[in-house]
Amino acid sequence: MDDDLEEFREIFLEECLENVELLERGLMRMDSGESDPDTLNEVFRAAHSIKGGGATFGYQPMAELTHFMETLLDEMRAGRRDVVPDDVDLLLEGLDIVQAILTESRELKASADHDGRLDLQVRLQTSVDGQAPAQSSDDVCQDVPAEKAERSWLVEFAPHENFFLRGNNPLLLIREIQRLGSCKVTQNFSKYPGWDEFNADNCYMSWLIEVTTESPEEELREIFDWVDTDCDLSISPIVAKENAEMPSAVLAPEPVVVPVSAEKTSEAEKSASPNAAAEPASATPKAGAGGTAESSSIRIATDKIDHLINLVGELVITQSMLSRVCQSQNPIDVTELRERLADLEYHTRDLQDSVMQVRMLPISSAFSRLPRLVRDLSKKLCKDVELVLEGESTELDKTVLERMIDPLVHLVRNGLDHGLETADERMANGKPPTGTLKLNARQESGSVVIEITDDGRGINPEAVFNKARENGIVGNEELTNDQINQLIFAPGFSTAETISDVSGRGVGMDVVRRNILDLGGRVHVYSTYGEGTRIEINLPLSLAILDGQLVKIAGEIYVIPVLSIIETLEVSKTDCASVPGTGEIFKFRGEYLNMLRVSEFFGLGNTTGGELIVVVDTHGKRMGLVIDEVVGQQQVVIKPLDKNYQNIVGFAGATIMSDGSVALILDPAKFNEPALQAEAA
Amino acid sequence: MLAESANPTAIDETANQYLTFLLNGEEYGIEILKVQEIKSWGPYTPLPRSPDFVLGVINLRGAIVPILDLRARLGLPSTEVSSTTAIIIISAEYEQQVRTMGLVVDSVSEVNQLLPQDIQQASEVNSNVDPDGYISAFGRVDEKLIILLNLDPIIVSTLEPTPETDV
Numbered sequence: 001m002d003d004d005l006e007e008f009r010e011i012f013l014e015e016c017l018e019n020v021e022l023l024e025r026g027l028m029r030m031d032s033g034e035s036d037p038d039t040l041n042e043v044f045r046a047a048h049s050i051k052g053g054g055a056t057f058g059y060q061p062m063a064e065l066t067h068f069m070e071t072l073l074d075e076m077r078a079g080r081r082d083v084v085p086d087d088v089d090l091l092l093e094g095l096d097i098v099q100a101i102l103t104e105s106r107e108l109k110a111s112a113d114h115d116g117r118l119d120l121q122v123r124l125q126t127s128v129d130g131q132a133p134a135q136s137s138d139d140v141c142q143d144v145p146a147e148k149a150e151r152s153w154l155v156e157f158a159p160h161e162n163f164f165l166r167g168n169n170p171l172l173l174i175r176e177i178q179r180l181g182s183c184k185v186t187q188n189f190s191k192y193p194g195w196d197e198f199n200a201d202n203c204y205m206s207w208l209i210e211v212t213t214e215s216p217e218e219e220l221r222e223i224f225d226w227v228d229t230d231c232d233l234s235i236s237p238i239v240a241k242e243n244a245e246m247p248s249a250v251l252a253p254e255p256v257v258v259p260v261s262a263e264k265t266s267e268a269e270k271s272a273s274p275n276a277a278a279e280p281a282s283a284t285p286k287a288g289a290g291g292t293a294e295s296s297s298i299r300i301a302t303d304k305i306d307h308l309i310n311l312v313g314e315l316v317i318t319q320s321m322l323s324r325v326c327q328s329q330n331p332i333d334v335t336e337l338r339e340r341l342a343d344l345e346y347h348t349r350d351l352q353d354s355v356m357q358v359r360m361l362p363i364s365s366a367f368s369r370l371p372r373l374v375r376d377l378s379k380k381l382c383k384d385v386e387l388v389l390e391g392e393s394t395e396l397d398k399t400v401l402e403r404m405i406d407p408l409v410h411l412v413r414n415g416l417d418h419g420l421e422t423a424d425e426r427m428a429n430g431k432p433p434t435g436t437l438k439l440n441a442r443q444e445s446g447s448v449v450i451e452i453t454d455d456g457r458g459i460n461p462e463a464v465f466n467k468a469r470e471n472g473i474v475g476n477e478e479l480t481n482d483q484i485n486q487l488i489f490a491p492g493f494s495t496a497e498t499i500s501d502v503s504g505r506g507v508g509m510d511v512v513r514r515n516i517l518d519l520g521g522r523v524h525v526y527s528t529y530g531e532g533t534r535i536e537i538n539l540p541l542s543l544a545i546l547d548g549q550l551v552k553i554a555g556e557i558y559v560i561p562v563l564s565i566i567e568t569l570e571v572s573k574t575d576c577a578s579v580p581g582t583g584e585i586f587k588f589r590g591e592y593l594n595m596l597r598v599s600e601f602f603g604l605g606n607t608t609g610g611e612l613i614v615v616v617d618t619h620g621k622r623m624g625l626v627i628d629e630v631v632g633q634q635q636v637v638i639k640p641l642d643k644n645y646q647n648i649v650g651f652a653g654a655t656i657m658s659d660g661s662v663a664l665i666l667d668p669a670k671f672n673e674p675a676l677q678a679e680a681a
Numbered sequence: 682m683l684a685e686s687a688n689p690t691a692i693d694e695t696a697n698q699y700l701t702f703l704l705n706g707e708e709y710g711i712e713i714l715k716v717q718e719i720k721s722w723g724p725y726t727p728l729p730r731s732p733d734f735v736l737g738v739i740n741l742r743g744a745i746v747p748i749l750d751l752r753a754r755l756g757l758p759s760t761e762v763s764s765t766t767a768i769i770i771i772s773a774e775y776e777q778q779v780r781t782m783g784l785v786v787d788s789v790s791e792v793n794q795l796l797p798q799d800i801q802q803a804s805e806v807n808s809n810v811d812p813d814g815y816i817s818a819f820g821r822v823d824e825k826l827i828i829l830l831n832l833d834p835i836i837v838s839t840l841e842p843t844p845e846t847d848v
Binding site: 556602603604639640641643644645646648649650651653654656660661662663664 | 726745840
């Protein structure tokens, strides 16, 4: 039992996270005034799932809190109260706590709690009581049953007309229930059609059974196990004092109750399950402490998998055709062989694309956190901001996506804090009072581009340059405005006058750039002072495959990621110079760049001694790599070196060329790292 | 021989089997259980910034596998590649993962069975000879001496950065 639960725990936690996301999205919609029934229902369902699952898996604090949230939501859903910002704030606060509990539970591998939970529960309850005291109070206290105590259940048992034809006897079932505890049985003849249409073989009766028993709900359900397809059944807990007012003709109005009561059943099942399942599950957290190693998983649409299976089928057919061609007694038919090989190539490429697709997720899962962030932050900063999200369906590798969330959040924070002005300031500058922050994602030839644009005050090149000089990041050299703009990514740079908890510590942008570079991407900032800022991020589509530039150095083939290459050029001796202390430099588009002789740097052997240079972007600094020969471009599959060996600084891994040989992939982003520099020195 | 208890003997038989090969004129042996396959010599890709006993990497059916110059690792003089030069692919578990690597040897000889009474632990002979612990024992088959290697320190020294990493 414990092991079974353990297996589902990961799935549950993942589902919880999904539901939290759903809940947040819904609440944000409610916050902006869209409280239509669909949204409310969606939000309610999400909260309900978290609560139900939480109780089943022994996450009591989480279940309890979501229960209070659910109560409030239920009031709204039933139209008994309006959706007011204060309530949404409360719910959002609750959501934060649920999220905190989830994260902590994941780490502990057991149920966690949060300090602010009880306080919030009280406030939620107060809010519920304040506006709709009568109806809701029952709902709330029903969730704190004394363990093992007698409980009352209302069993609605409505056999279908053909119940008797299957050889069932309702009386036996009712007698079974009587054995569990004291019963009060009410018959219902409302379906009786009258003498004219009466058929003695049909069952027209239904029963309402109130039973008070110590047995859990499962035991009640078990009784009906054999007949559950032949009847409509609903079992729900009842609170003691309601007994008297229970109507005896609940089923009366509808002559045919099939669809309605089926839904009722599942609904009742759900709302009953937290209480019923809590007992057996409460022992599991302890058992889970030494549990399984953490593994991440991915949800894949079935059609993607079906497509894969189809492709593999094609591949197998092509393969068998190929072997038939080769096995034939006659001399091999070269034309057919070529044809089949072309087929094989086609299918292989298709398969590769489809397999890559499996890891791709829409960027909306990263974007979806931003509306909430912008909402909270703009309130805090007293700025009016409109957030525009574009290209949310652009797909990105799961790992890339996950590692992009923090940088994105940071850039959005920065844009809000530093970029956008307050309404007054904006109006004074002739801008509309509401600022716009736009995120745009799109695919562009093998890479994904994410743009973050704001129409705020832009970067003041003078201020940035002065600040950078003050902090010792740059000397007295002349820089173009574009170069100055990039300084905001330098380590230890911050222009904010005061350090707020929003931003201003001068570590963020540096980390943002580092994260992006680690993913094999690039980031560039464009800004016009007074008009706004645009930050452009280039990311590889996948981490497993990269577009590689093949180059020859000292007789061996090496791969340089195309994304980090700016230009390949041949320089004349006159444009190069050897500078004591700095090494060799060369002139590139009017600026001098460091020149790195790769073969000497890594001790690769003798080169042809030419001056062919690949200019690469390394952590915002450009440098020229001296190579012998440009071979060509192709997509390469990255294979880690540390699978069977160890990583080598300066190399991103290795790949296998079409002739079966191994080529190493250079990692120019690491060439500036102190560790590598020290080793080379 | 097989009659009495089939199962235990079967296990014992593999456990006592050693693949032997020649290195600098001496016969060496490693446990057959750690051997995955034997490959003929072929081109490899050199690895920069690696210890000198790591020759480079090869493509073993899609996996990047390092090949080690066993002569260099054991401190023996290096030699030219000949037609008998072979790569013994070994696999062993290290930090919960199966690692694969190739050992370059002068030539592969045969599979020998060594019974416990034919083996003398290296520690009983002279502990000063082999400070790195690469040699585990000495075996004897038909009056012929076989040096039995302990693969673990060789594998560890390949997977963990050592001061030797400096070029």
